[in-house]
Amino acid sequence: MQDPSVSFIESQPLSETRLSESDIQRWREKGFALVHDLLPRPLLAELKQDAQNHYPVPGSKASKRFIDFSSGQSFVFPSRSTAFNAVTLHPAMLQAAADLLAVPVMGLRLSQSDLWPKYGSPNPKTGLEIDPLKEDDNRDQRMHCDYPNHSLVHPPEWNSPEAVEMIVYLNNYEDCEGATAVVPRSGYEDPAYPWPIVQSPGVGALDYVNDRIKAEAYMASQDPQGAAFRAQHLYPREVVARYQFGSVLLYRHDTWHRGRPVKSDTLRLVQNLTFCKAGREWLTPAHSGWSWSMYEPDKLMEKLIAEATVEQRTVLGFPAPGHDYWTPHTLAAVEARYASFGIDMAPYH
Numbered sequence: 001m002q003d004p005s006v007s008f009i010e011s012q013p014l015s016e017t018r019l020s021e022s023d024i025q026r027w028r029e030k031g032f033a034l035v036h037d038l039l040p041r042p043l044l045a046e047l048k049q050d051a052q053n054h055y056p057v058p059g060s061k062a063s064k065r066f067i068d069f070s071s072g073q074s075f076v077f078p079s080r081s082t083a084f085n086a087v088t089l090h091p092a093m094l095q096a097a098a099d100l101l102a103v104p105v106m107g108l109r110l111s112q113s114d115l116w117p118k119y120g121s122p123n124p125k126t127g128l129e130i131d132p133l134k135e136d137d138n139r140d141q142r143m144h145c146d147y148p149n150h151s152l153v154h155p156p157e158w159n160s161p162e163a164v165e166m167i168v169y170l171n172n173y174e175d176c177e178g179a180t181a182v183v184p185r186s187g188y189e190d191p192a193y194p195w196p197i198v199q200s201p202g203v204g205a206l207d208y209v210n211d212r213i214k215a216e217a218y219m220a221s222q223d224p225q226g227a228a229f230r231a232q233h234l235y236p237r238e239v240v241a242r243y244q245f246g247s248v249l250l251y252r253h254d255t256w257h258r259g260r261p262v263k264s265d266t267l268r269l270v271q272n273l274t275f276c277k278a279g280r281e282w283l284t285p286a287h288s289g290w291s292w293s294m295y296e297p298d299k300l301m302e303k304l305i306a307e308a309t310v311e312q313r314t315v316l317g318f319p320a321p322g323h324d325y326w327t328p329h330t331l332a333a334v335e336a337r338y339a340s341f342g343i344d345m346a347p348y349h
């Protein structure tokens, strides 16, 4: 059954695994685009299987502790899931981010890759009672922009975006609902997009509250003007992403959006990624540095680096060919570190 009160995001299938000009325009002007066939389905199926092996089944007692967004750093890059790493650095994903930001792939840096579960409220008939809502409950989120926990500053002017955020859906909307909502921006005069973006819990002196009802009550008590703005300009204009298995929602740090409730007793799995323009140190990685796992006995990260393409390595921050880091000595030293994993240093000579 479809909820007649929601409006869906318009989207067209891709003709190839490259964003169309209209998707790029939509992202740049409205703040988002939804695409359906960017990634190969067998890879996505493998990823979904890995995620289902990792997270408790919906309706189980163990699933009840998952009320917040993110995997709590338990399913982040670099991961033991080969499919997850492959999606993270998939050439089609890198090309999409590069096309949106109008930079070469080598001008991108990865700052987030996290696979997280979202459970529908337990069905009381199955025996698990519903816990009272907490401030940080993510089932029915408050409208927000993502920049506060990604950036030390504020998103730049609208026409100079510096990051692409992506949500890769591993279910079908009809099965799980819980479609992300976004507010399309319509030009400089759009009253939903005033500058600066501060009318939100968690920004400045306002406390972080995730749950929509609690957040709006809090806003009404702390910033009645901000609360009125949100009620008048944000919620009534939201449109939702009717996602399919493998759809990707492309959005920005300055796009108003929110997560909506997942169907009772179902599990929606999504991978969240962020690619930034290189050299933006104020956009901070959401996880520990990629080198931090280099002492793990399975040498996963070392192998990933050795096997990656030059572009993929560069997106992780490895110095690009021609960078002044490279001298005959550093070339030999880096080769010594990765030689046993079969790295080919020829492109750096």
Ligand SMILES: O=C(O)CCC(=O)C(=O)O
Binding pocket: 069, 118, 138, 141, 146, 178, 179, 180, 181, 257, 258, 259, 260
């Ligand atoms: O889960 C979703 O659909 C969106 C989540 C989100 O926007 C967030 O947690 O910041």
Ligand SMILES: [Fe+2]
Binding pocket: 144, 145, 146, 257, 258
């Ligand atoms: Fe968000």
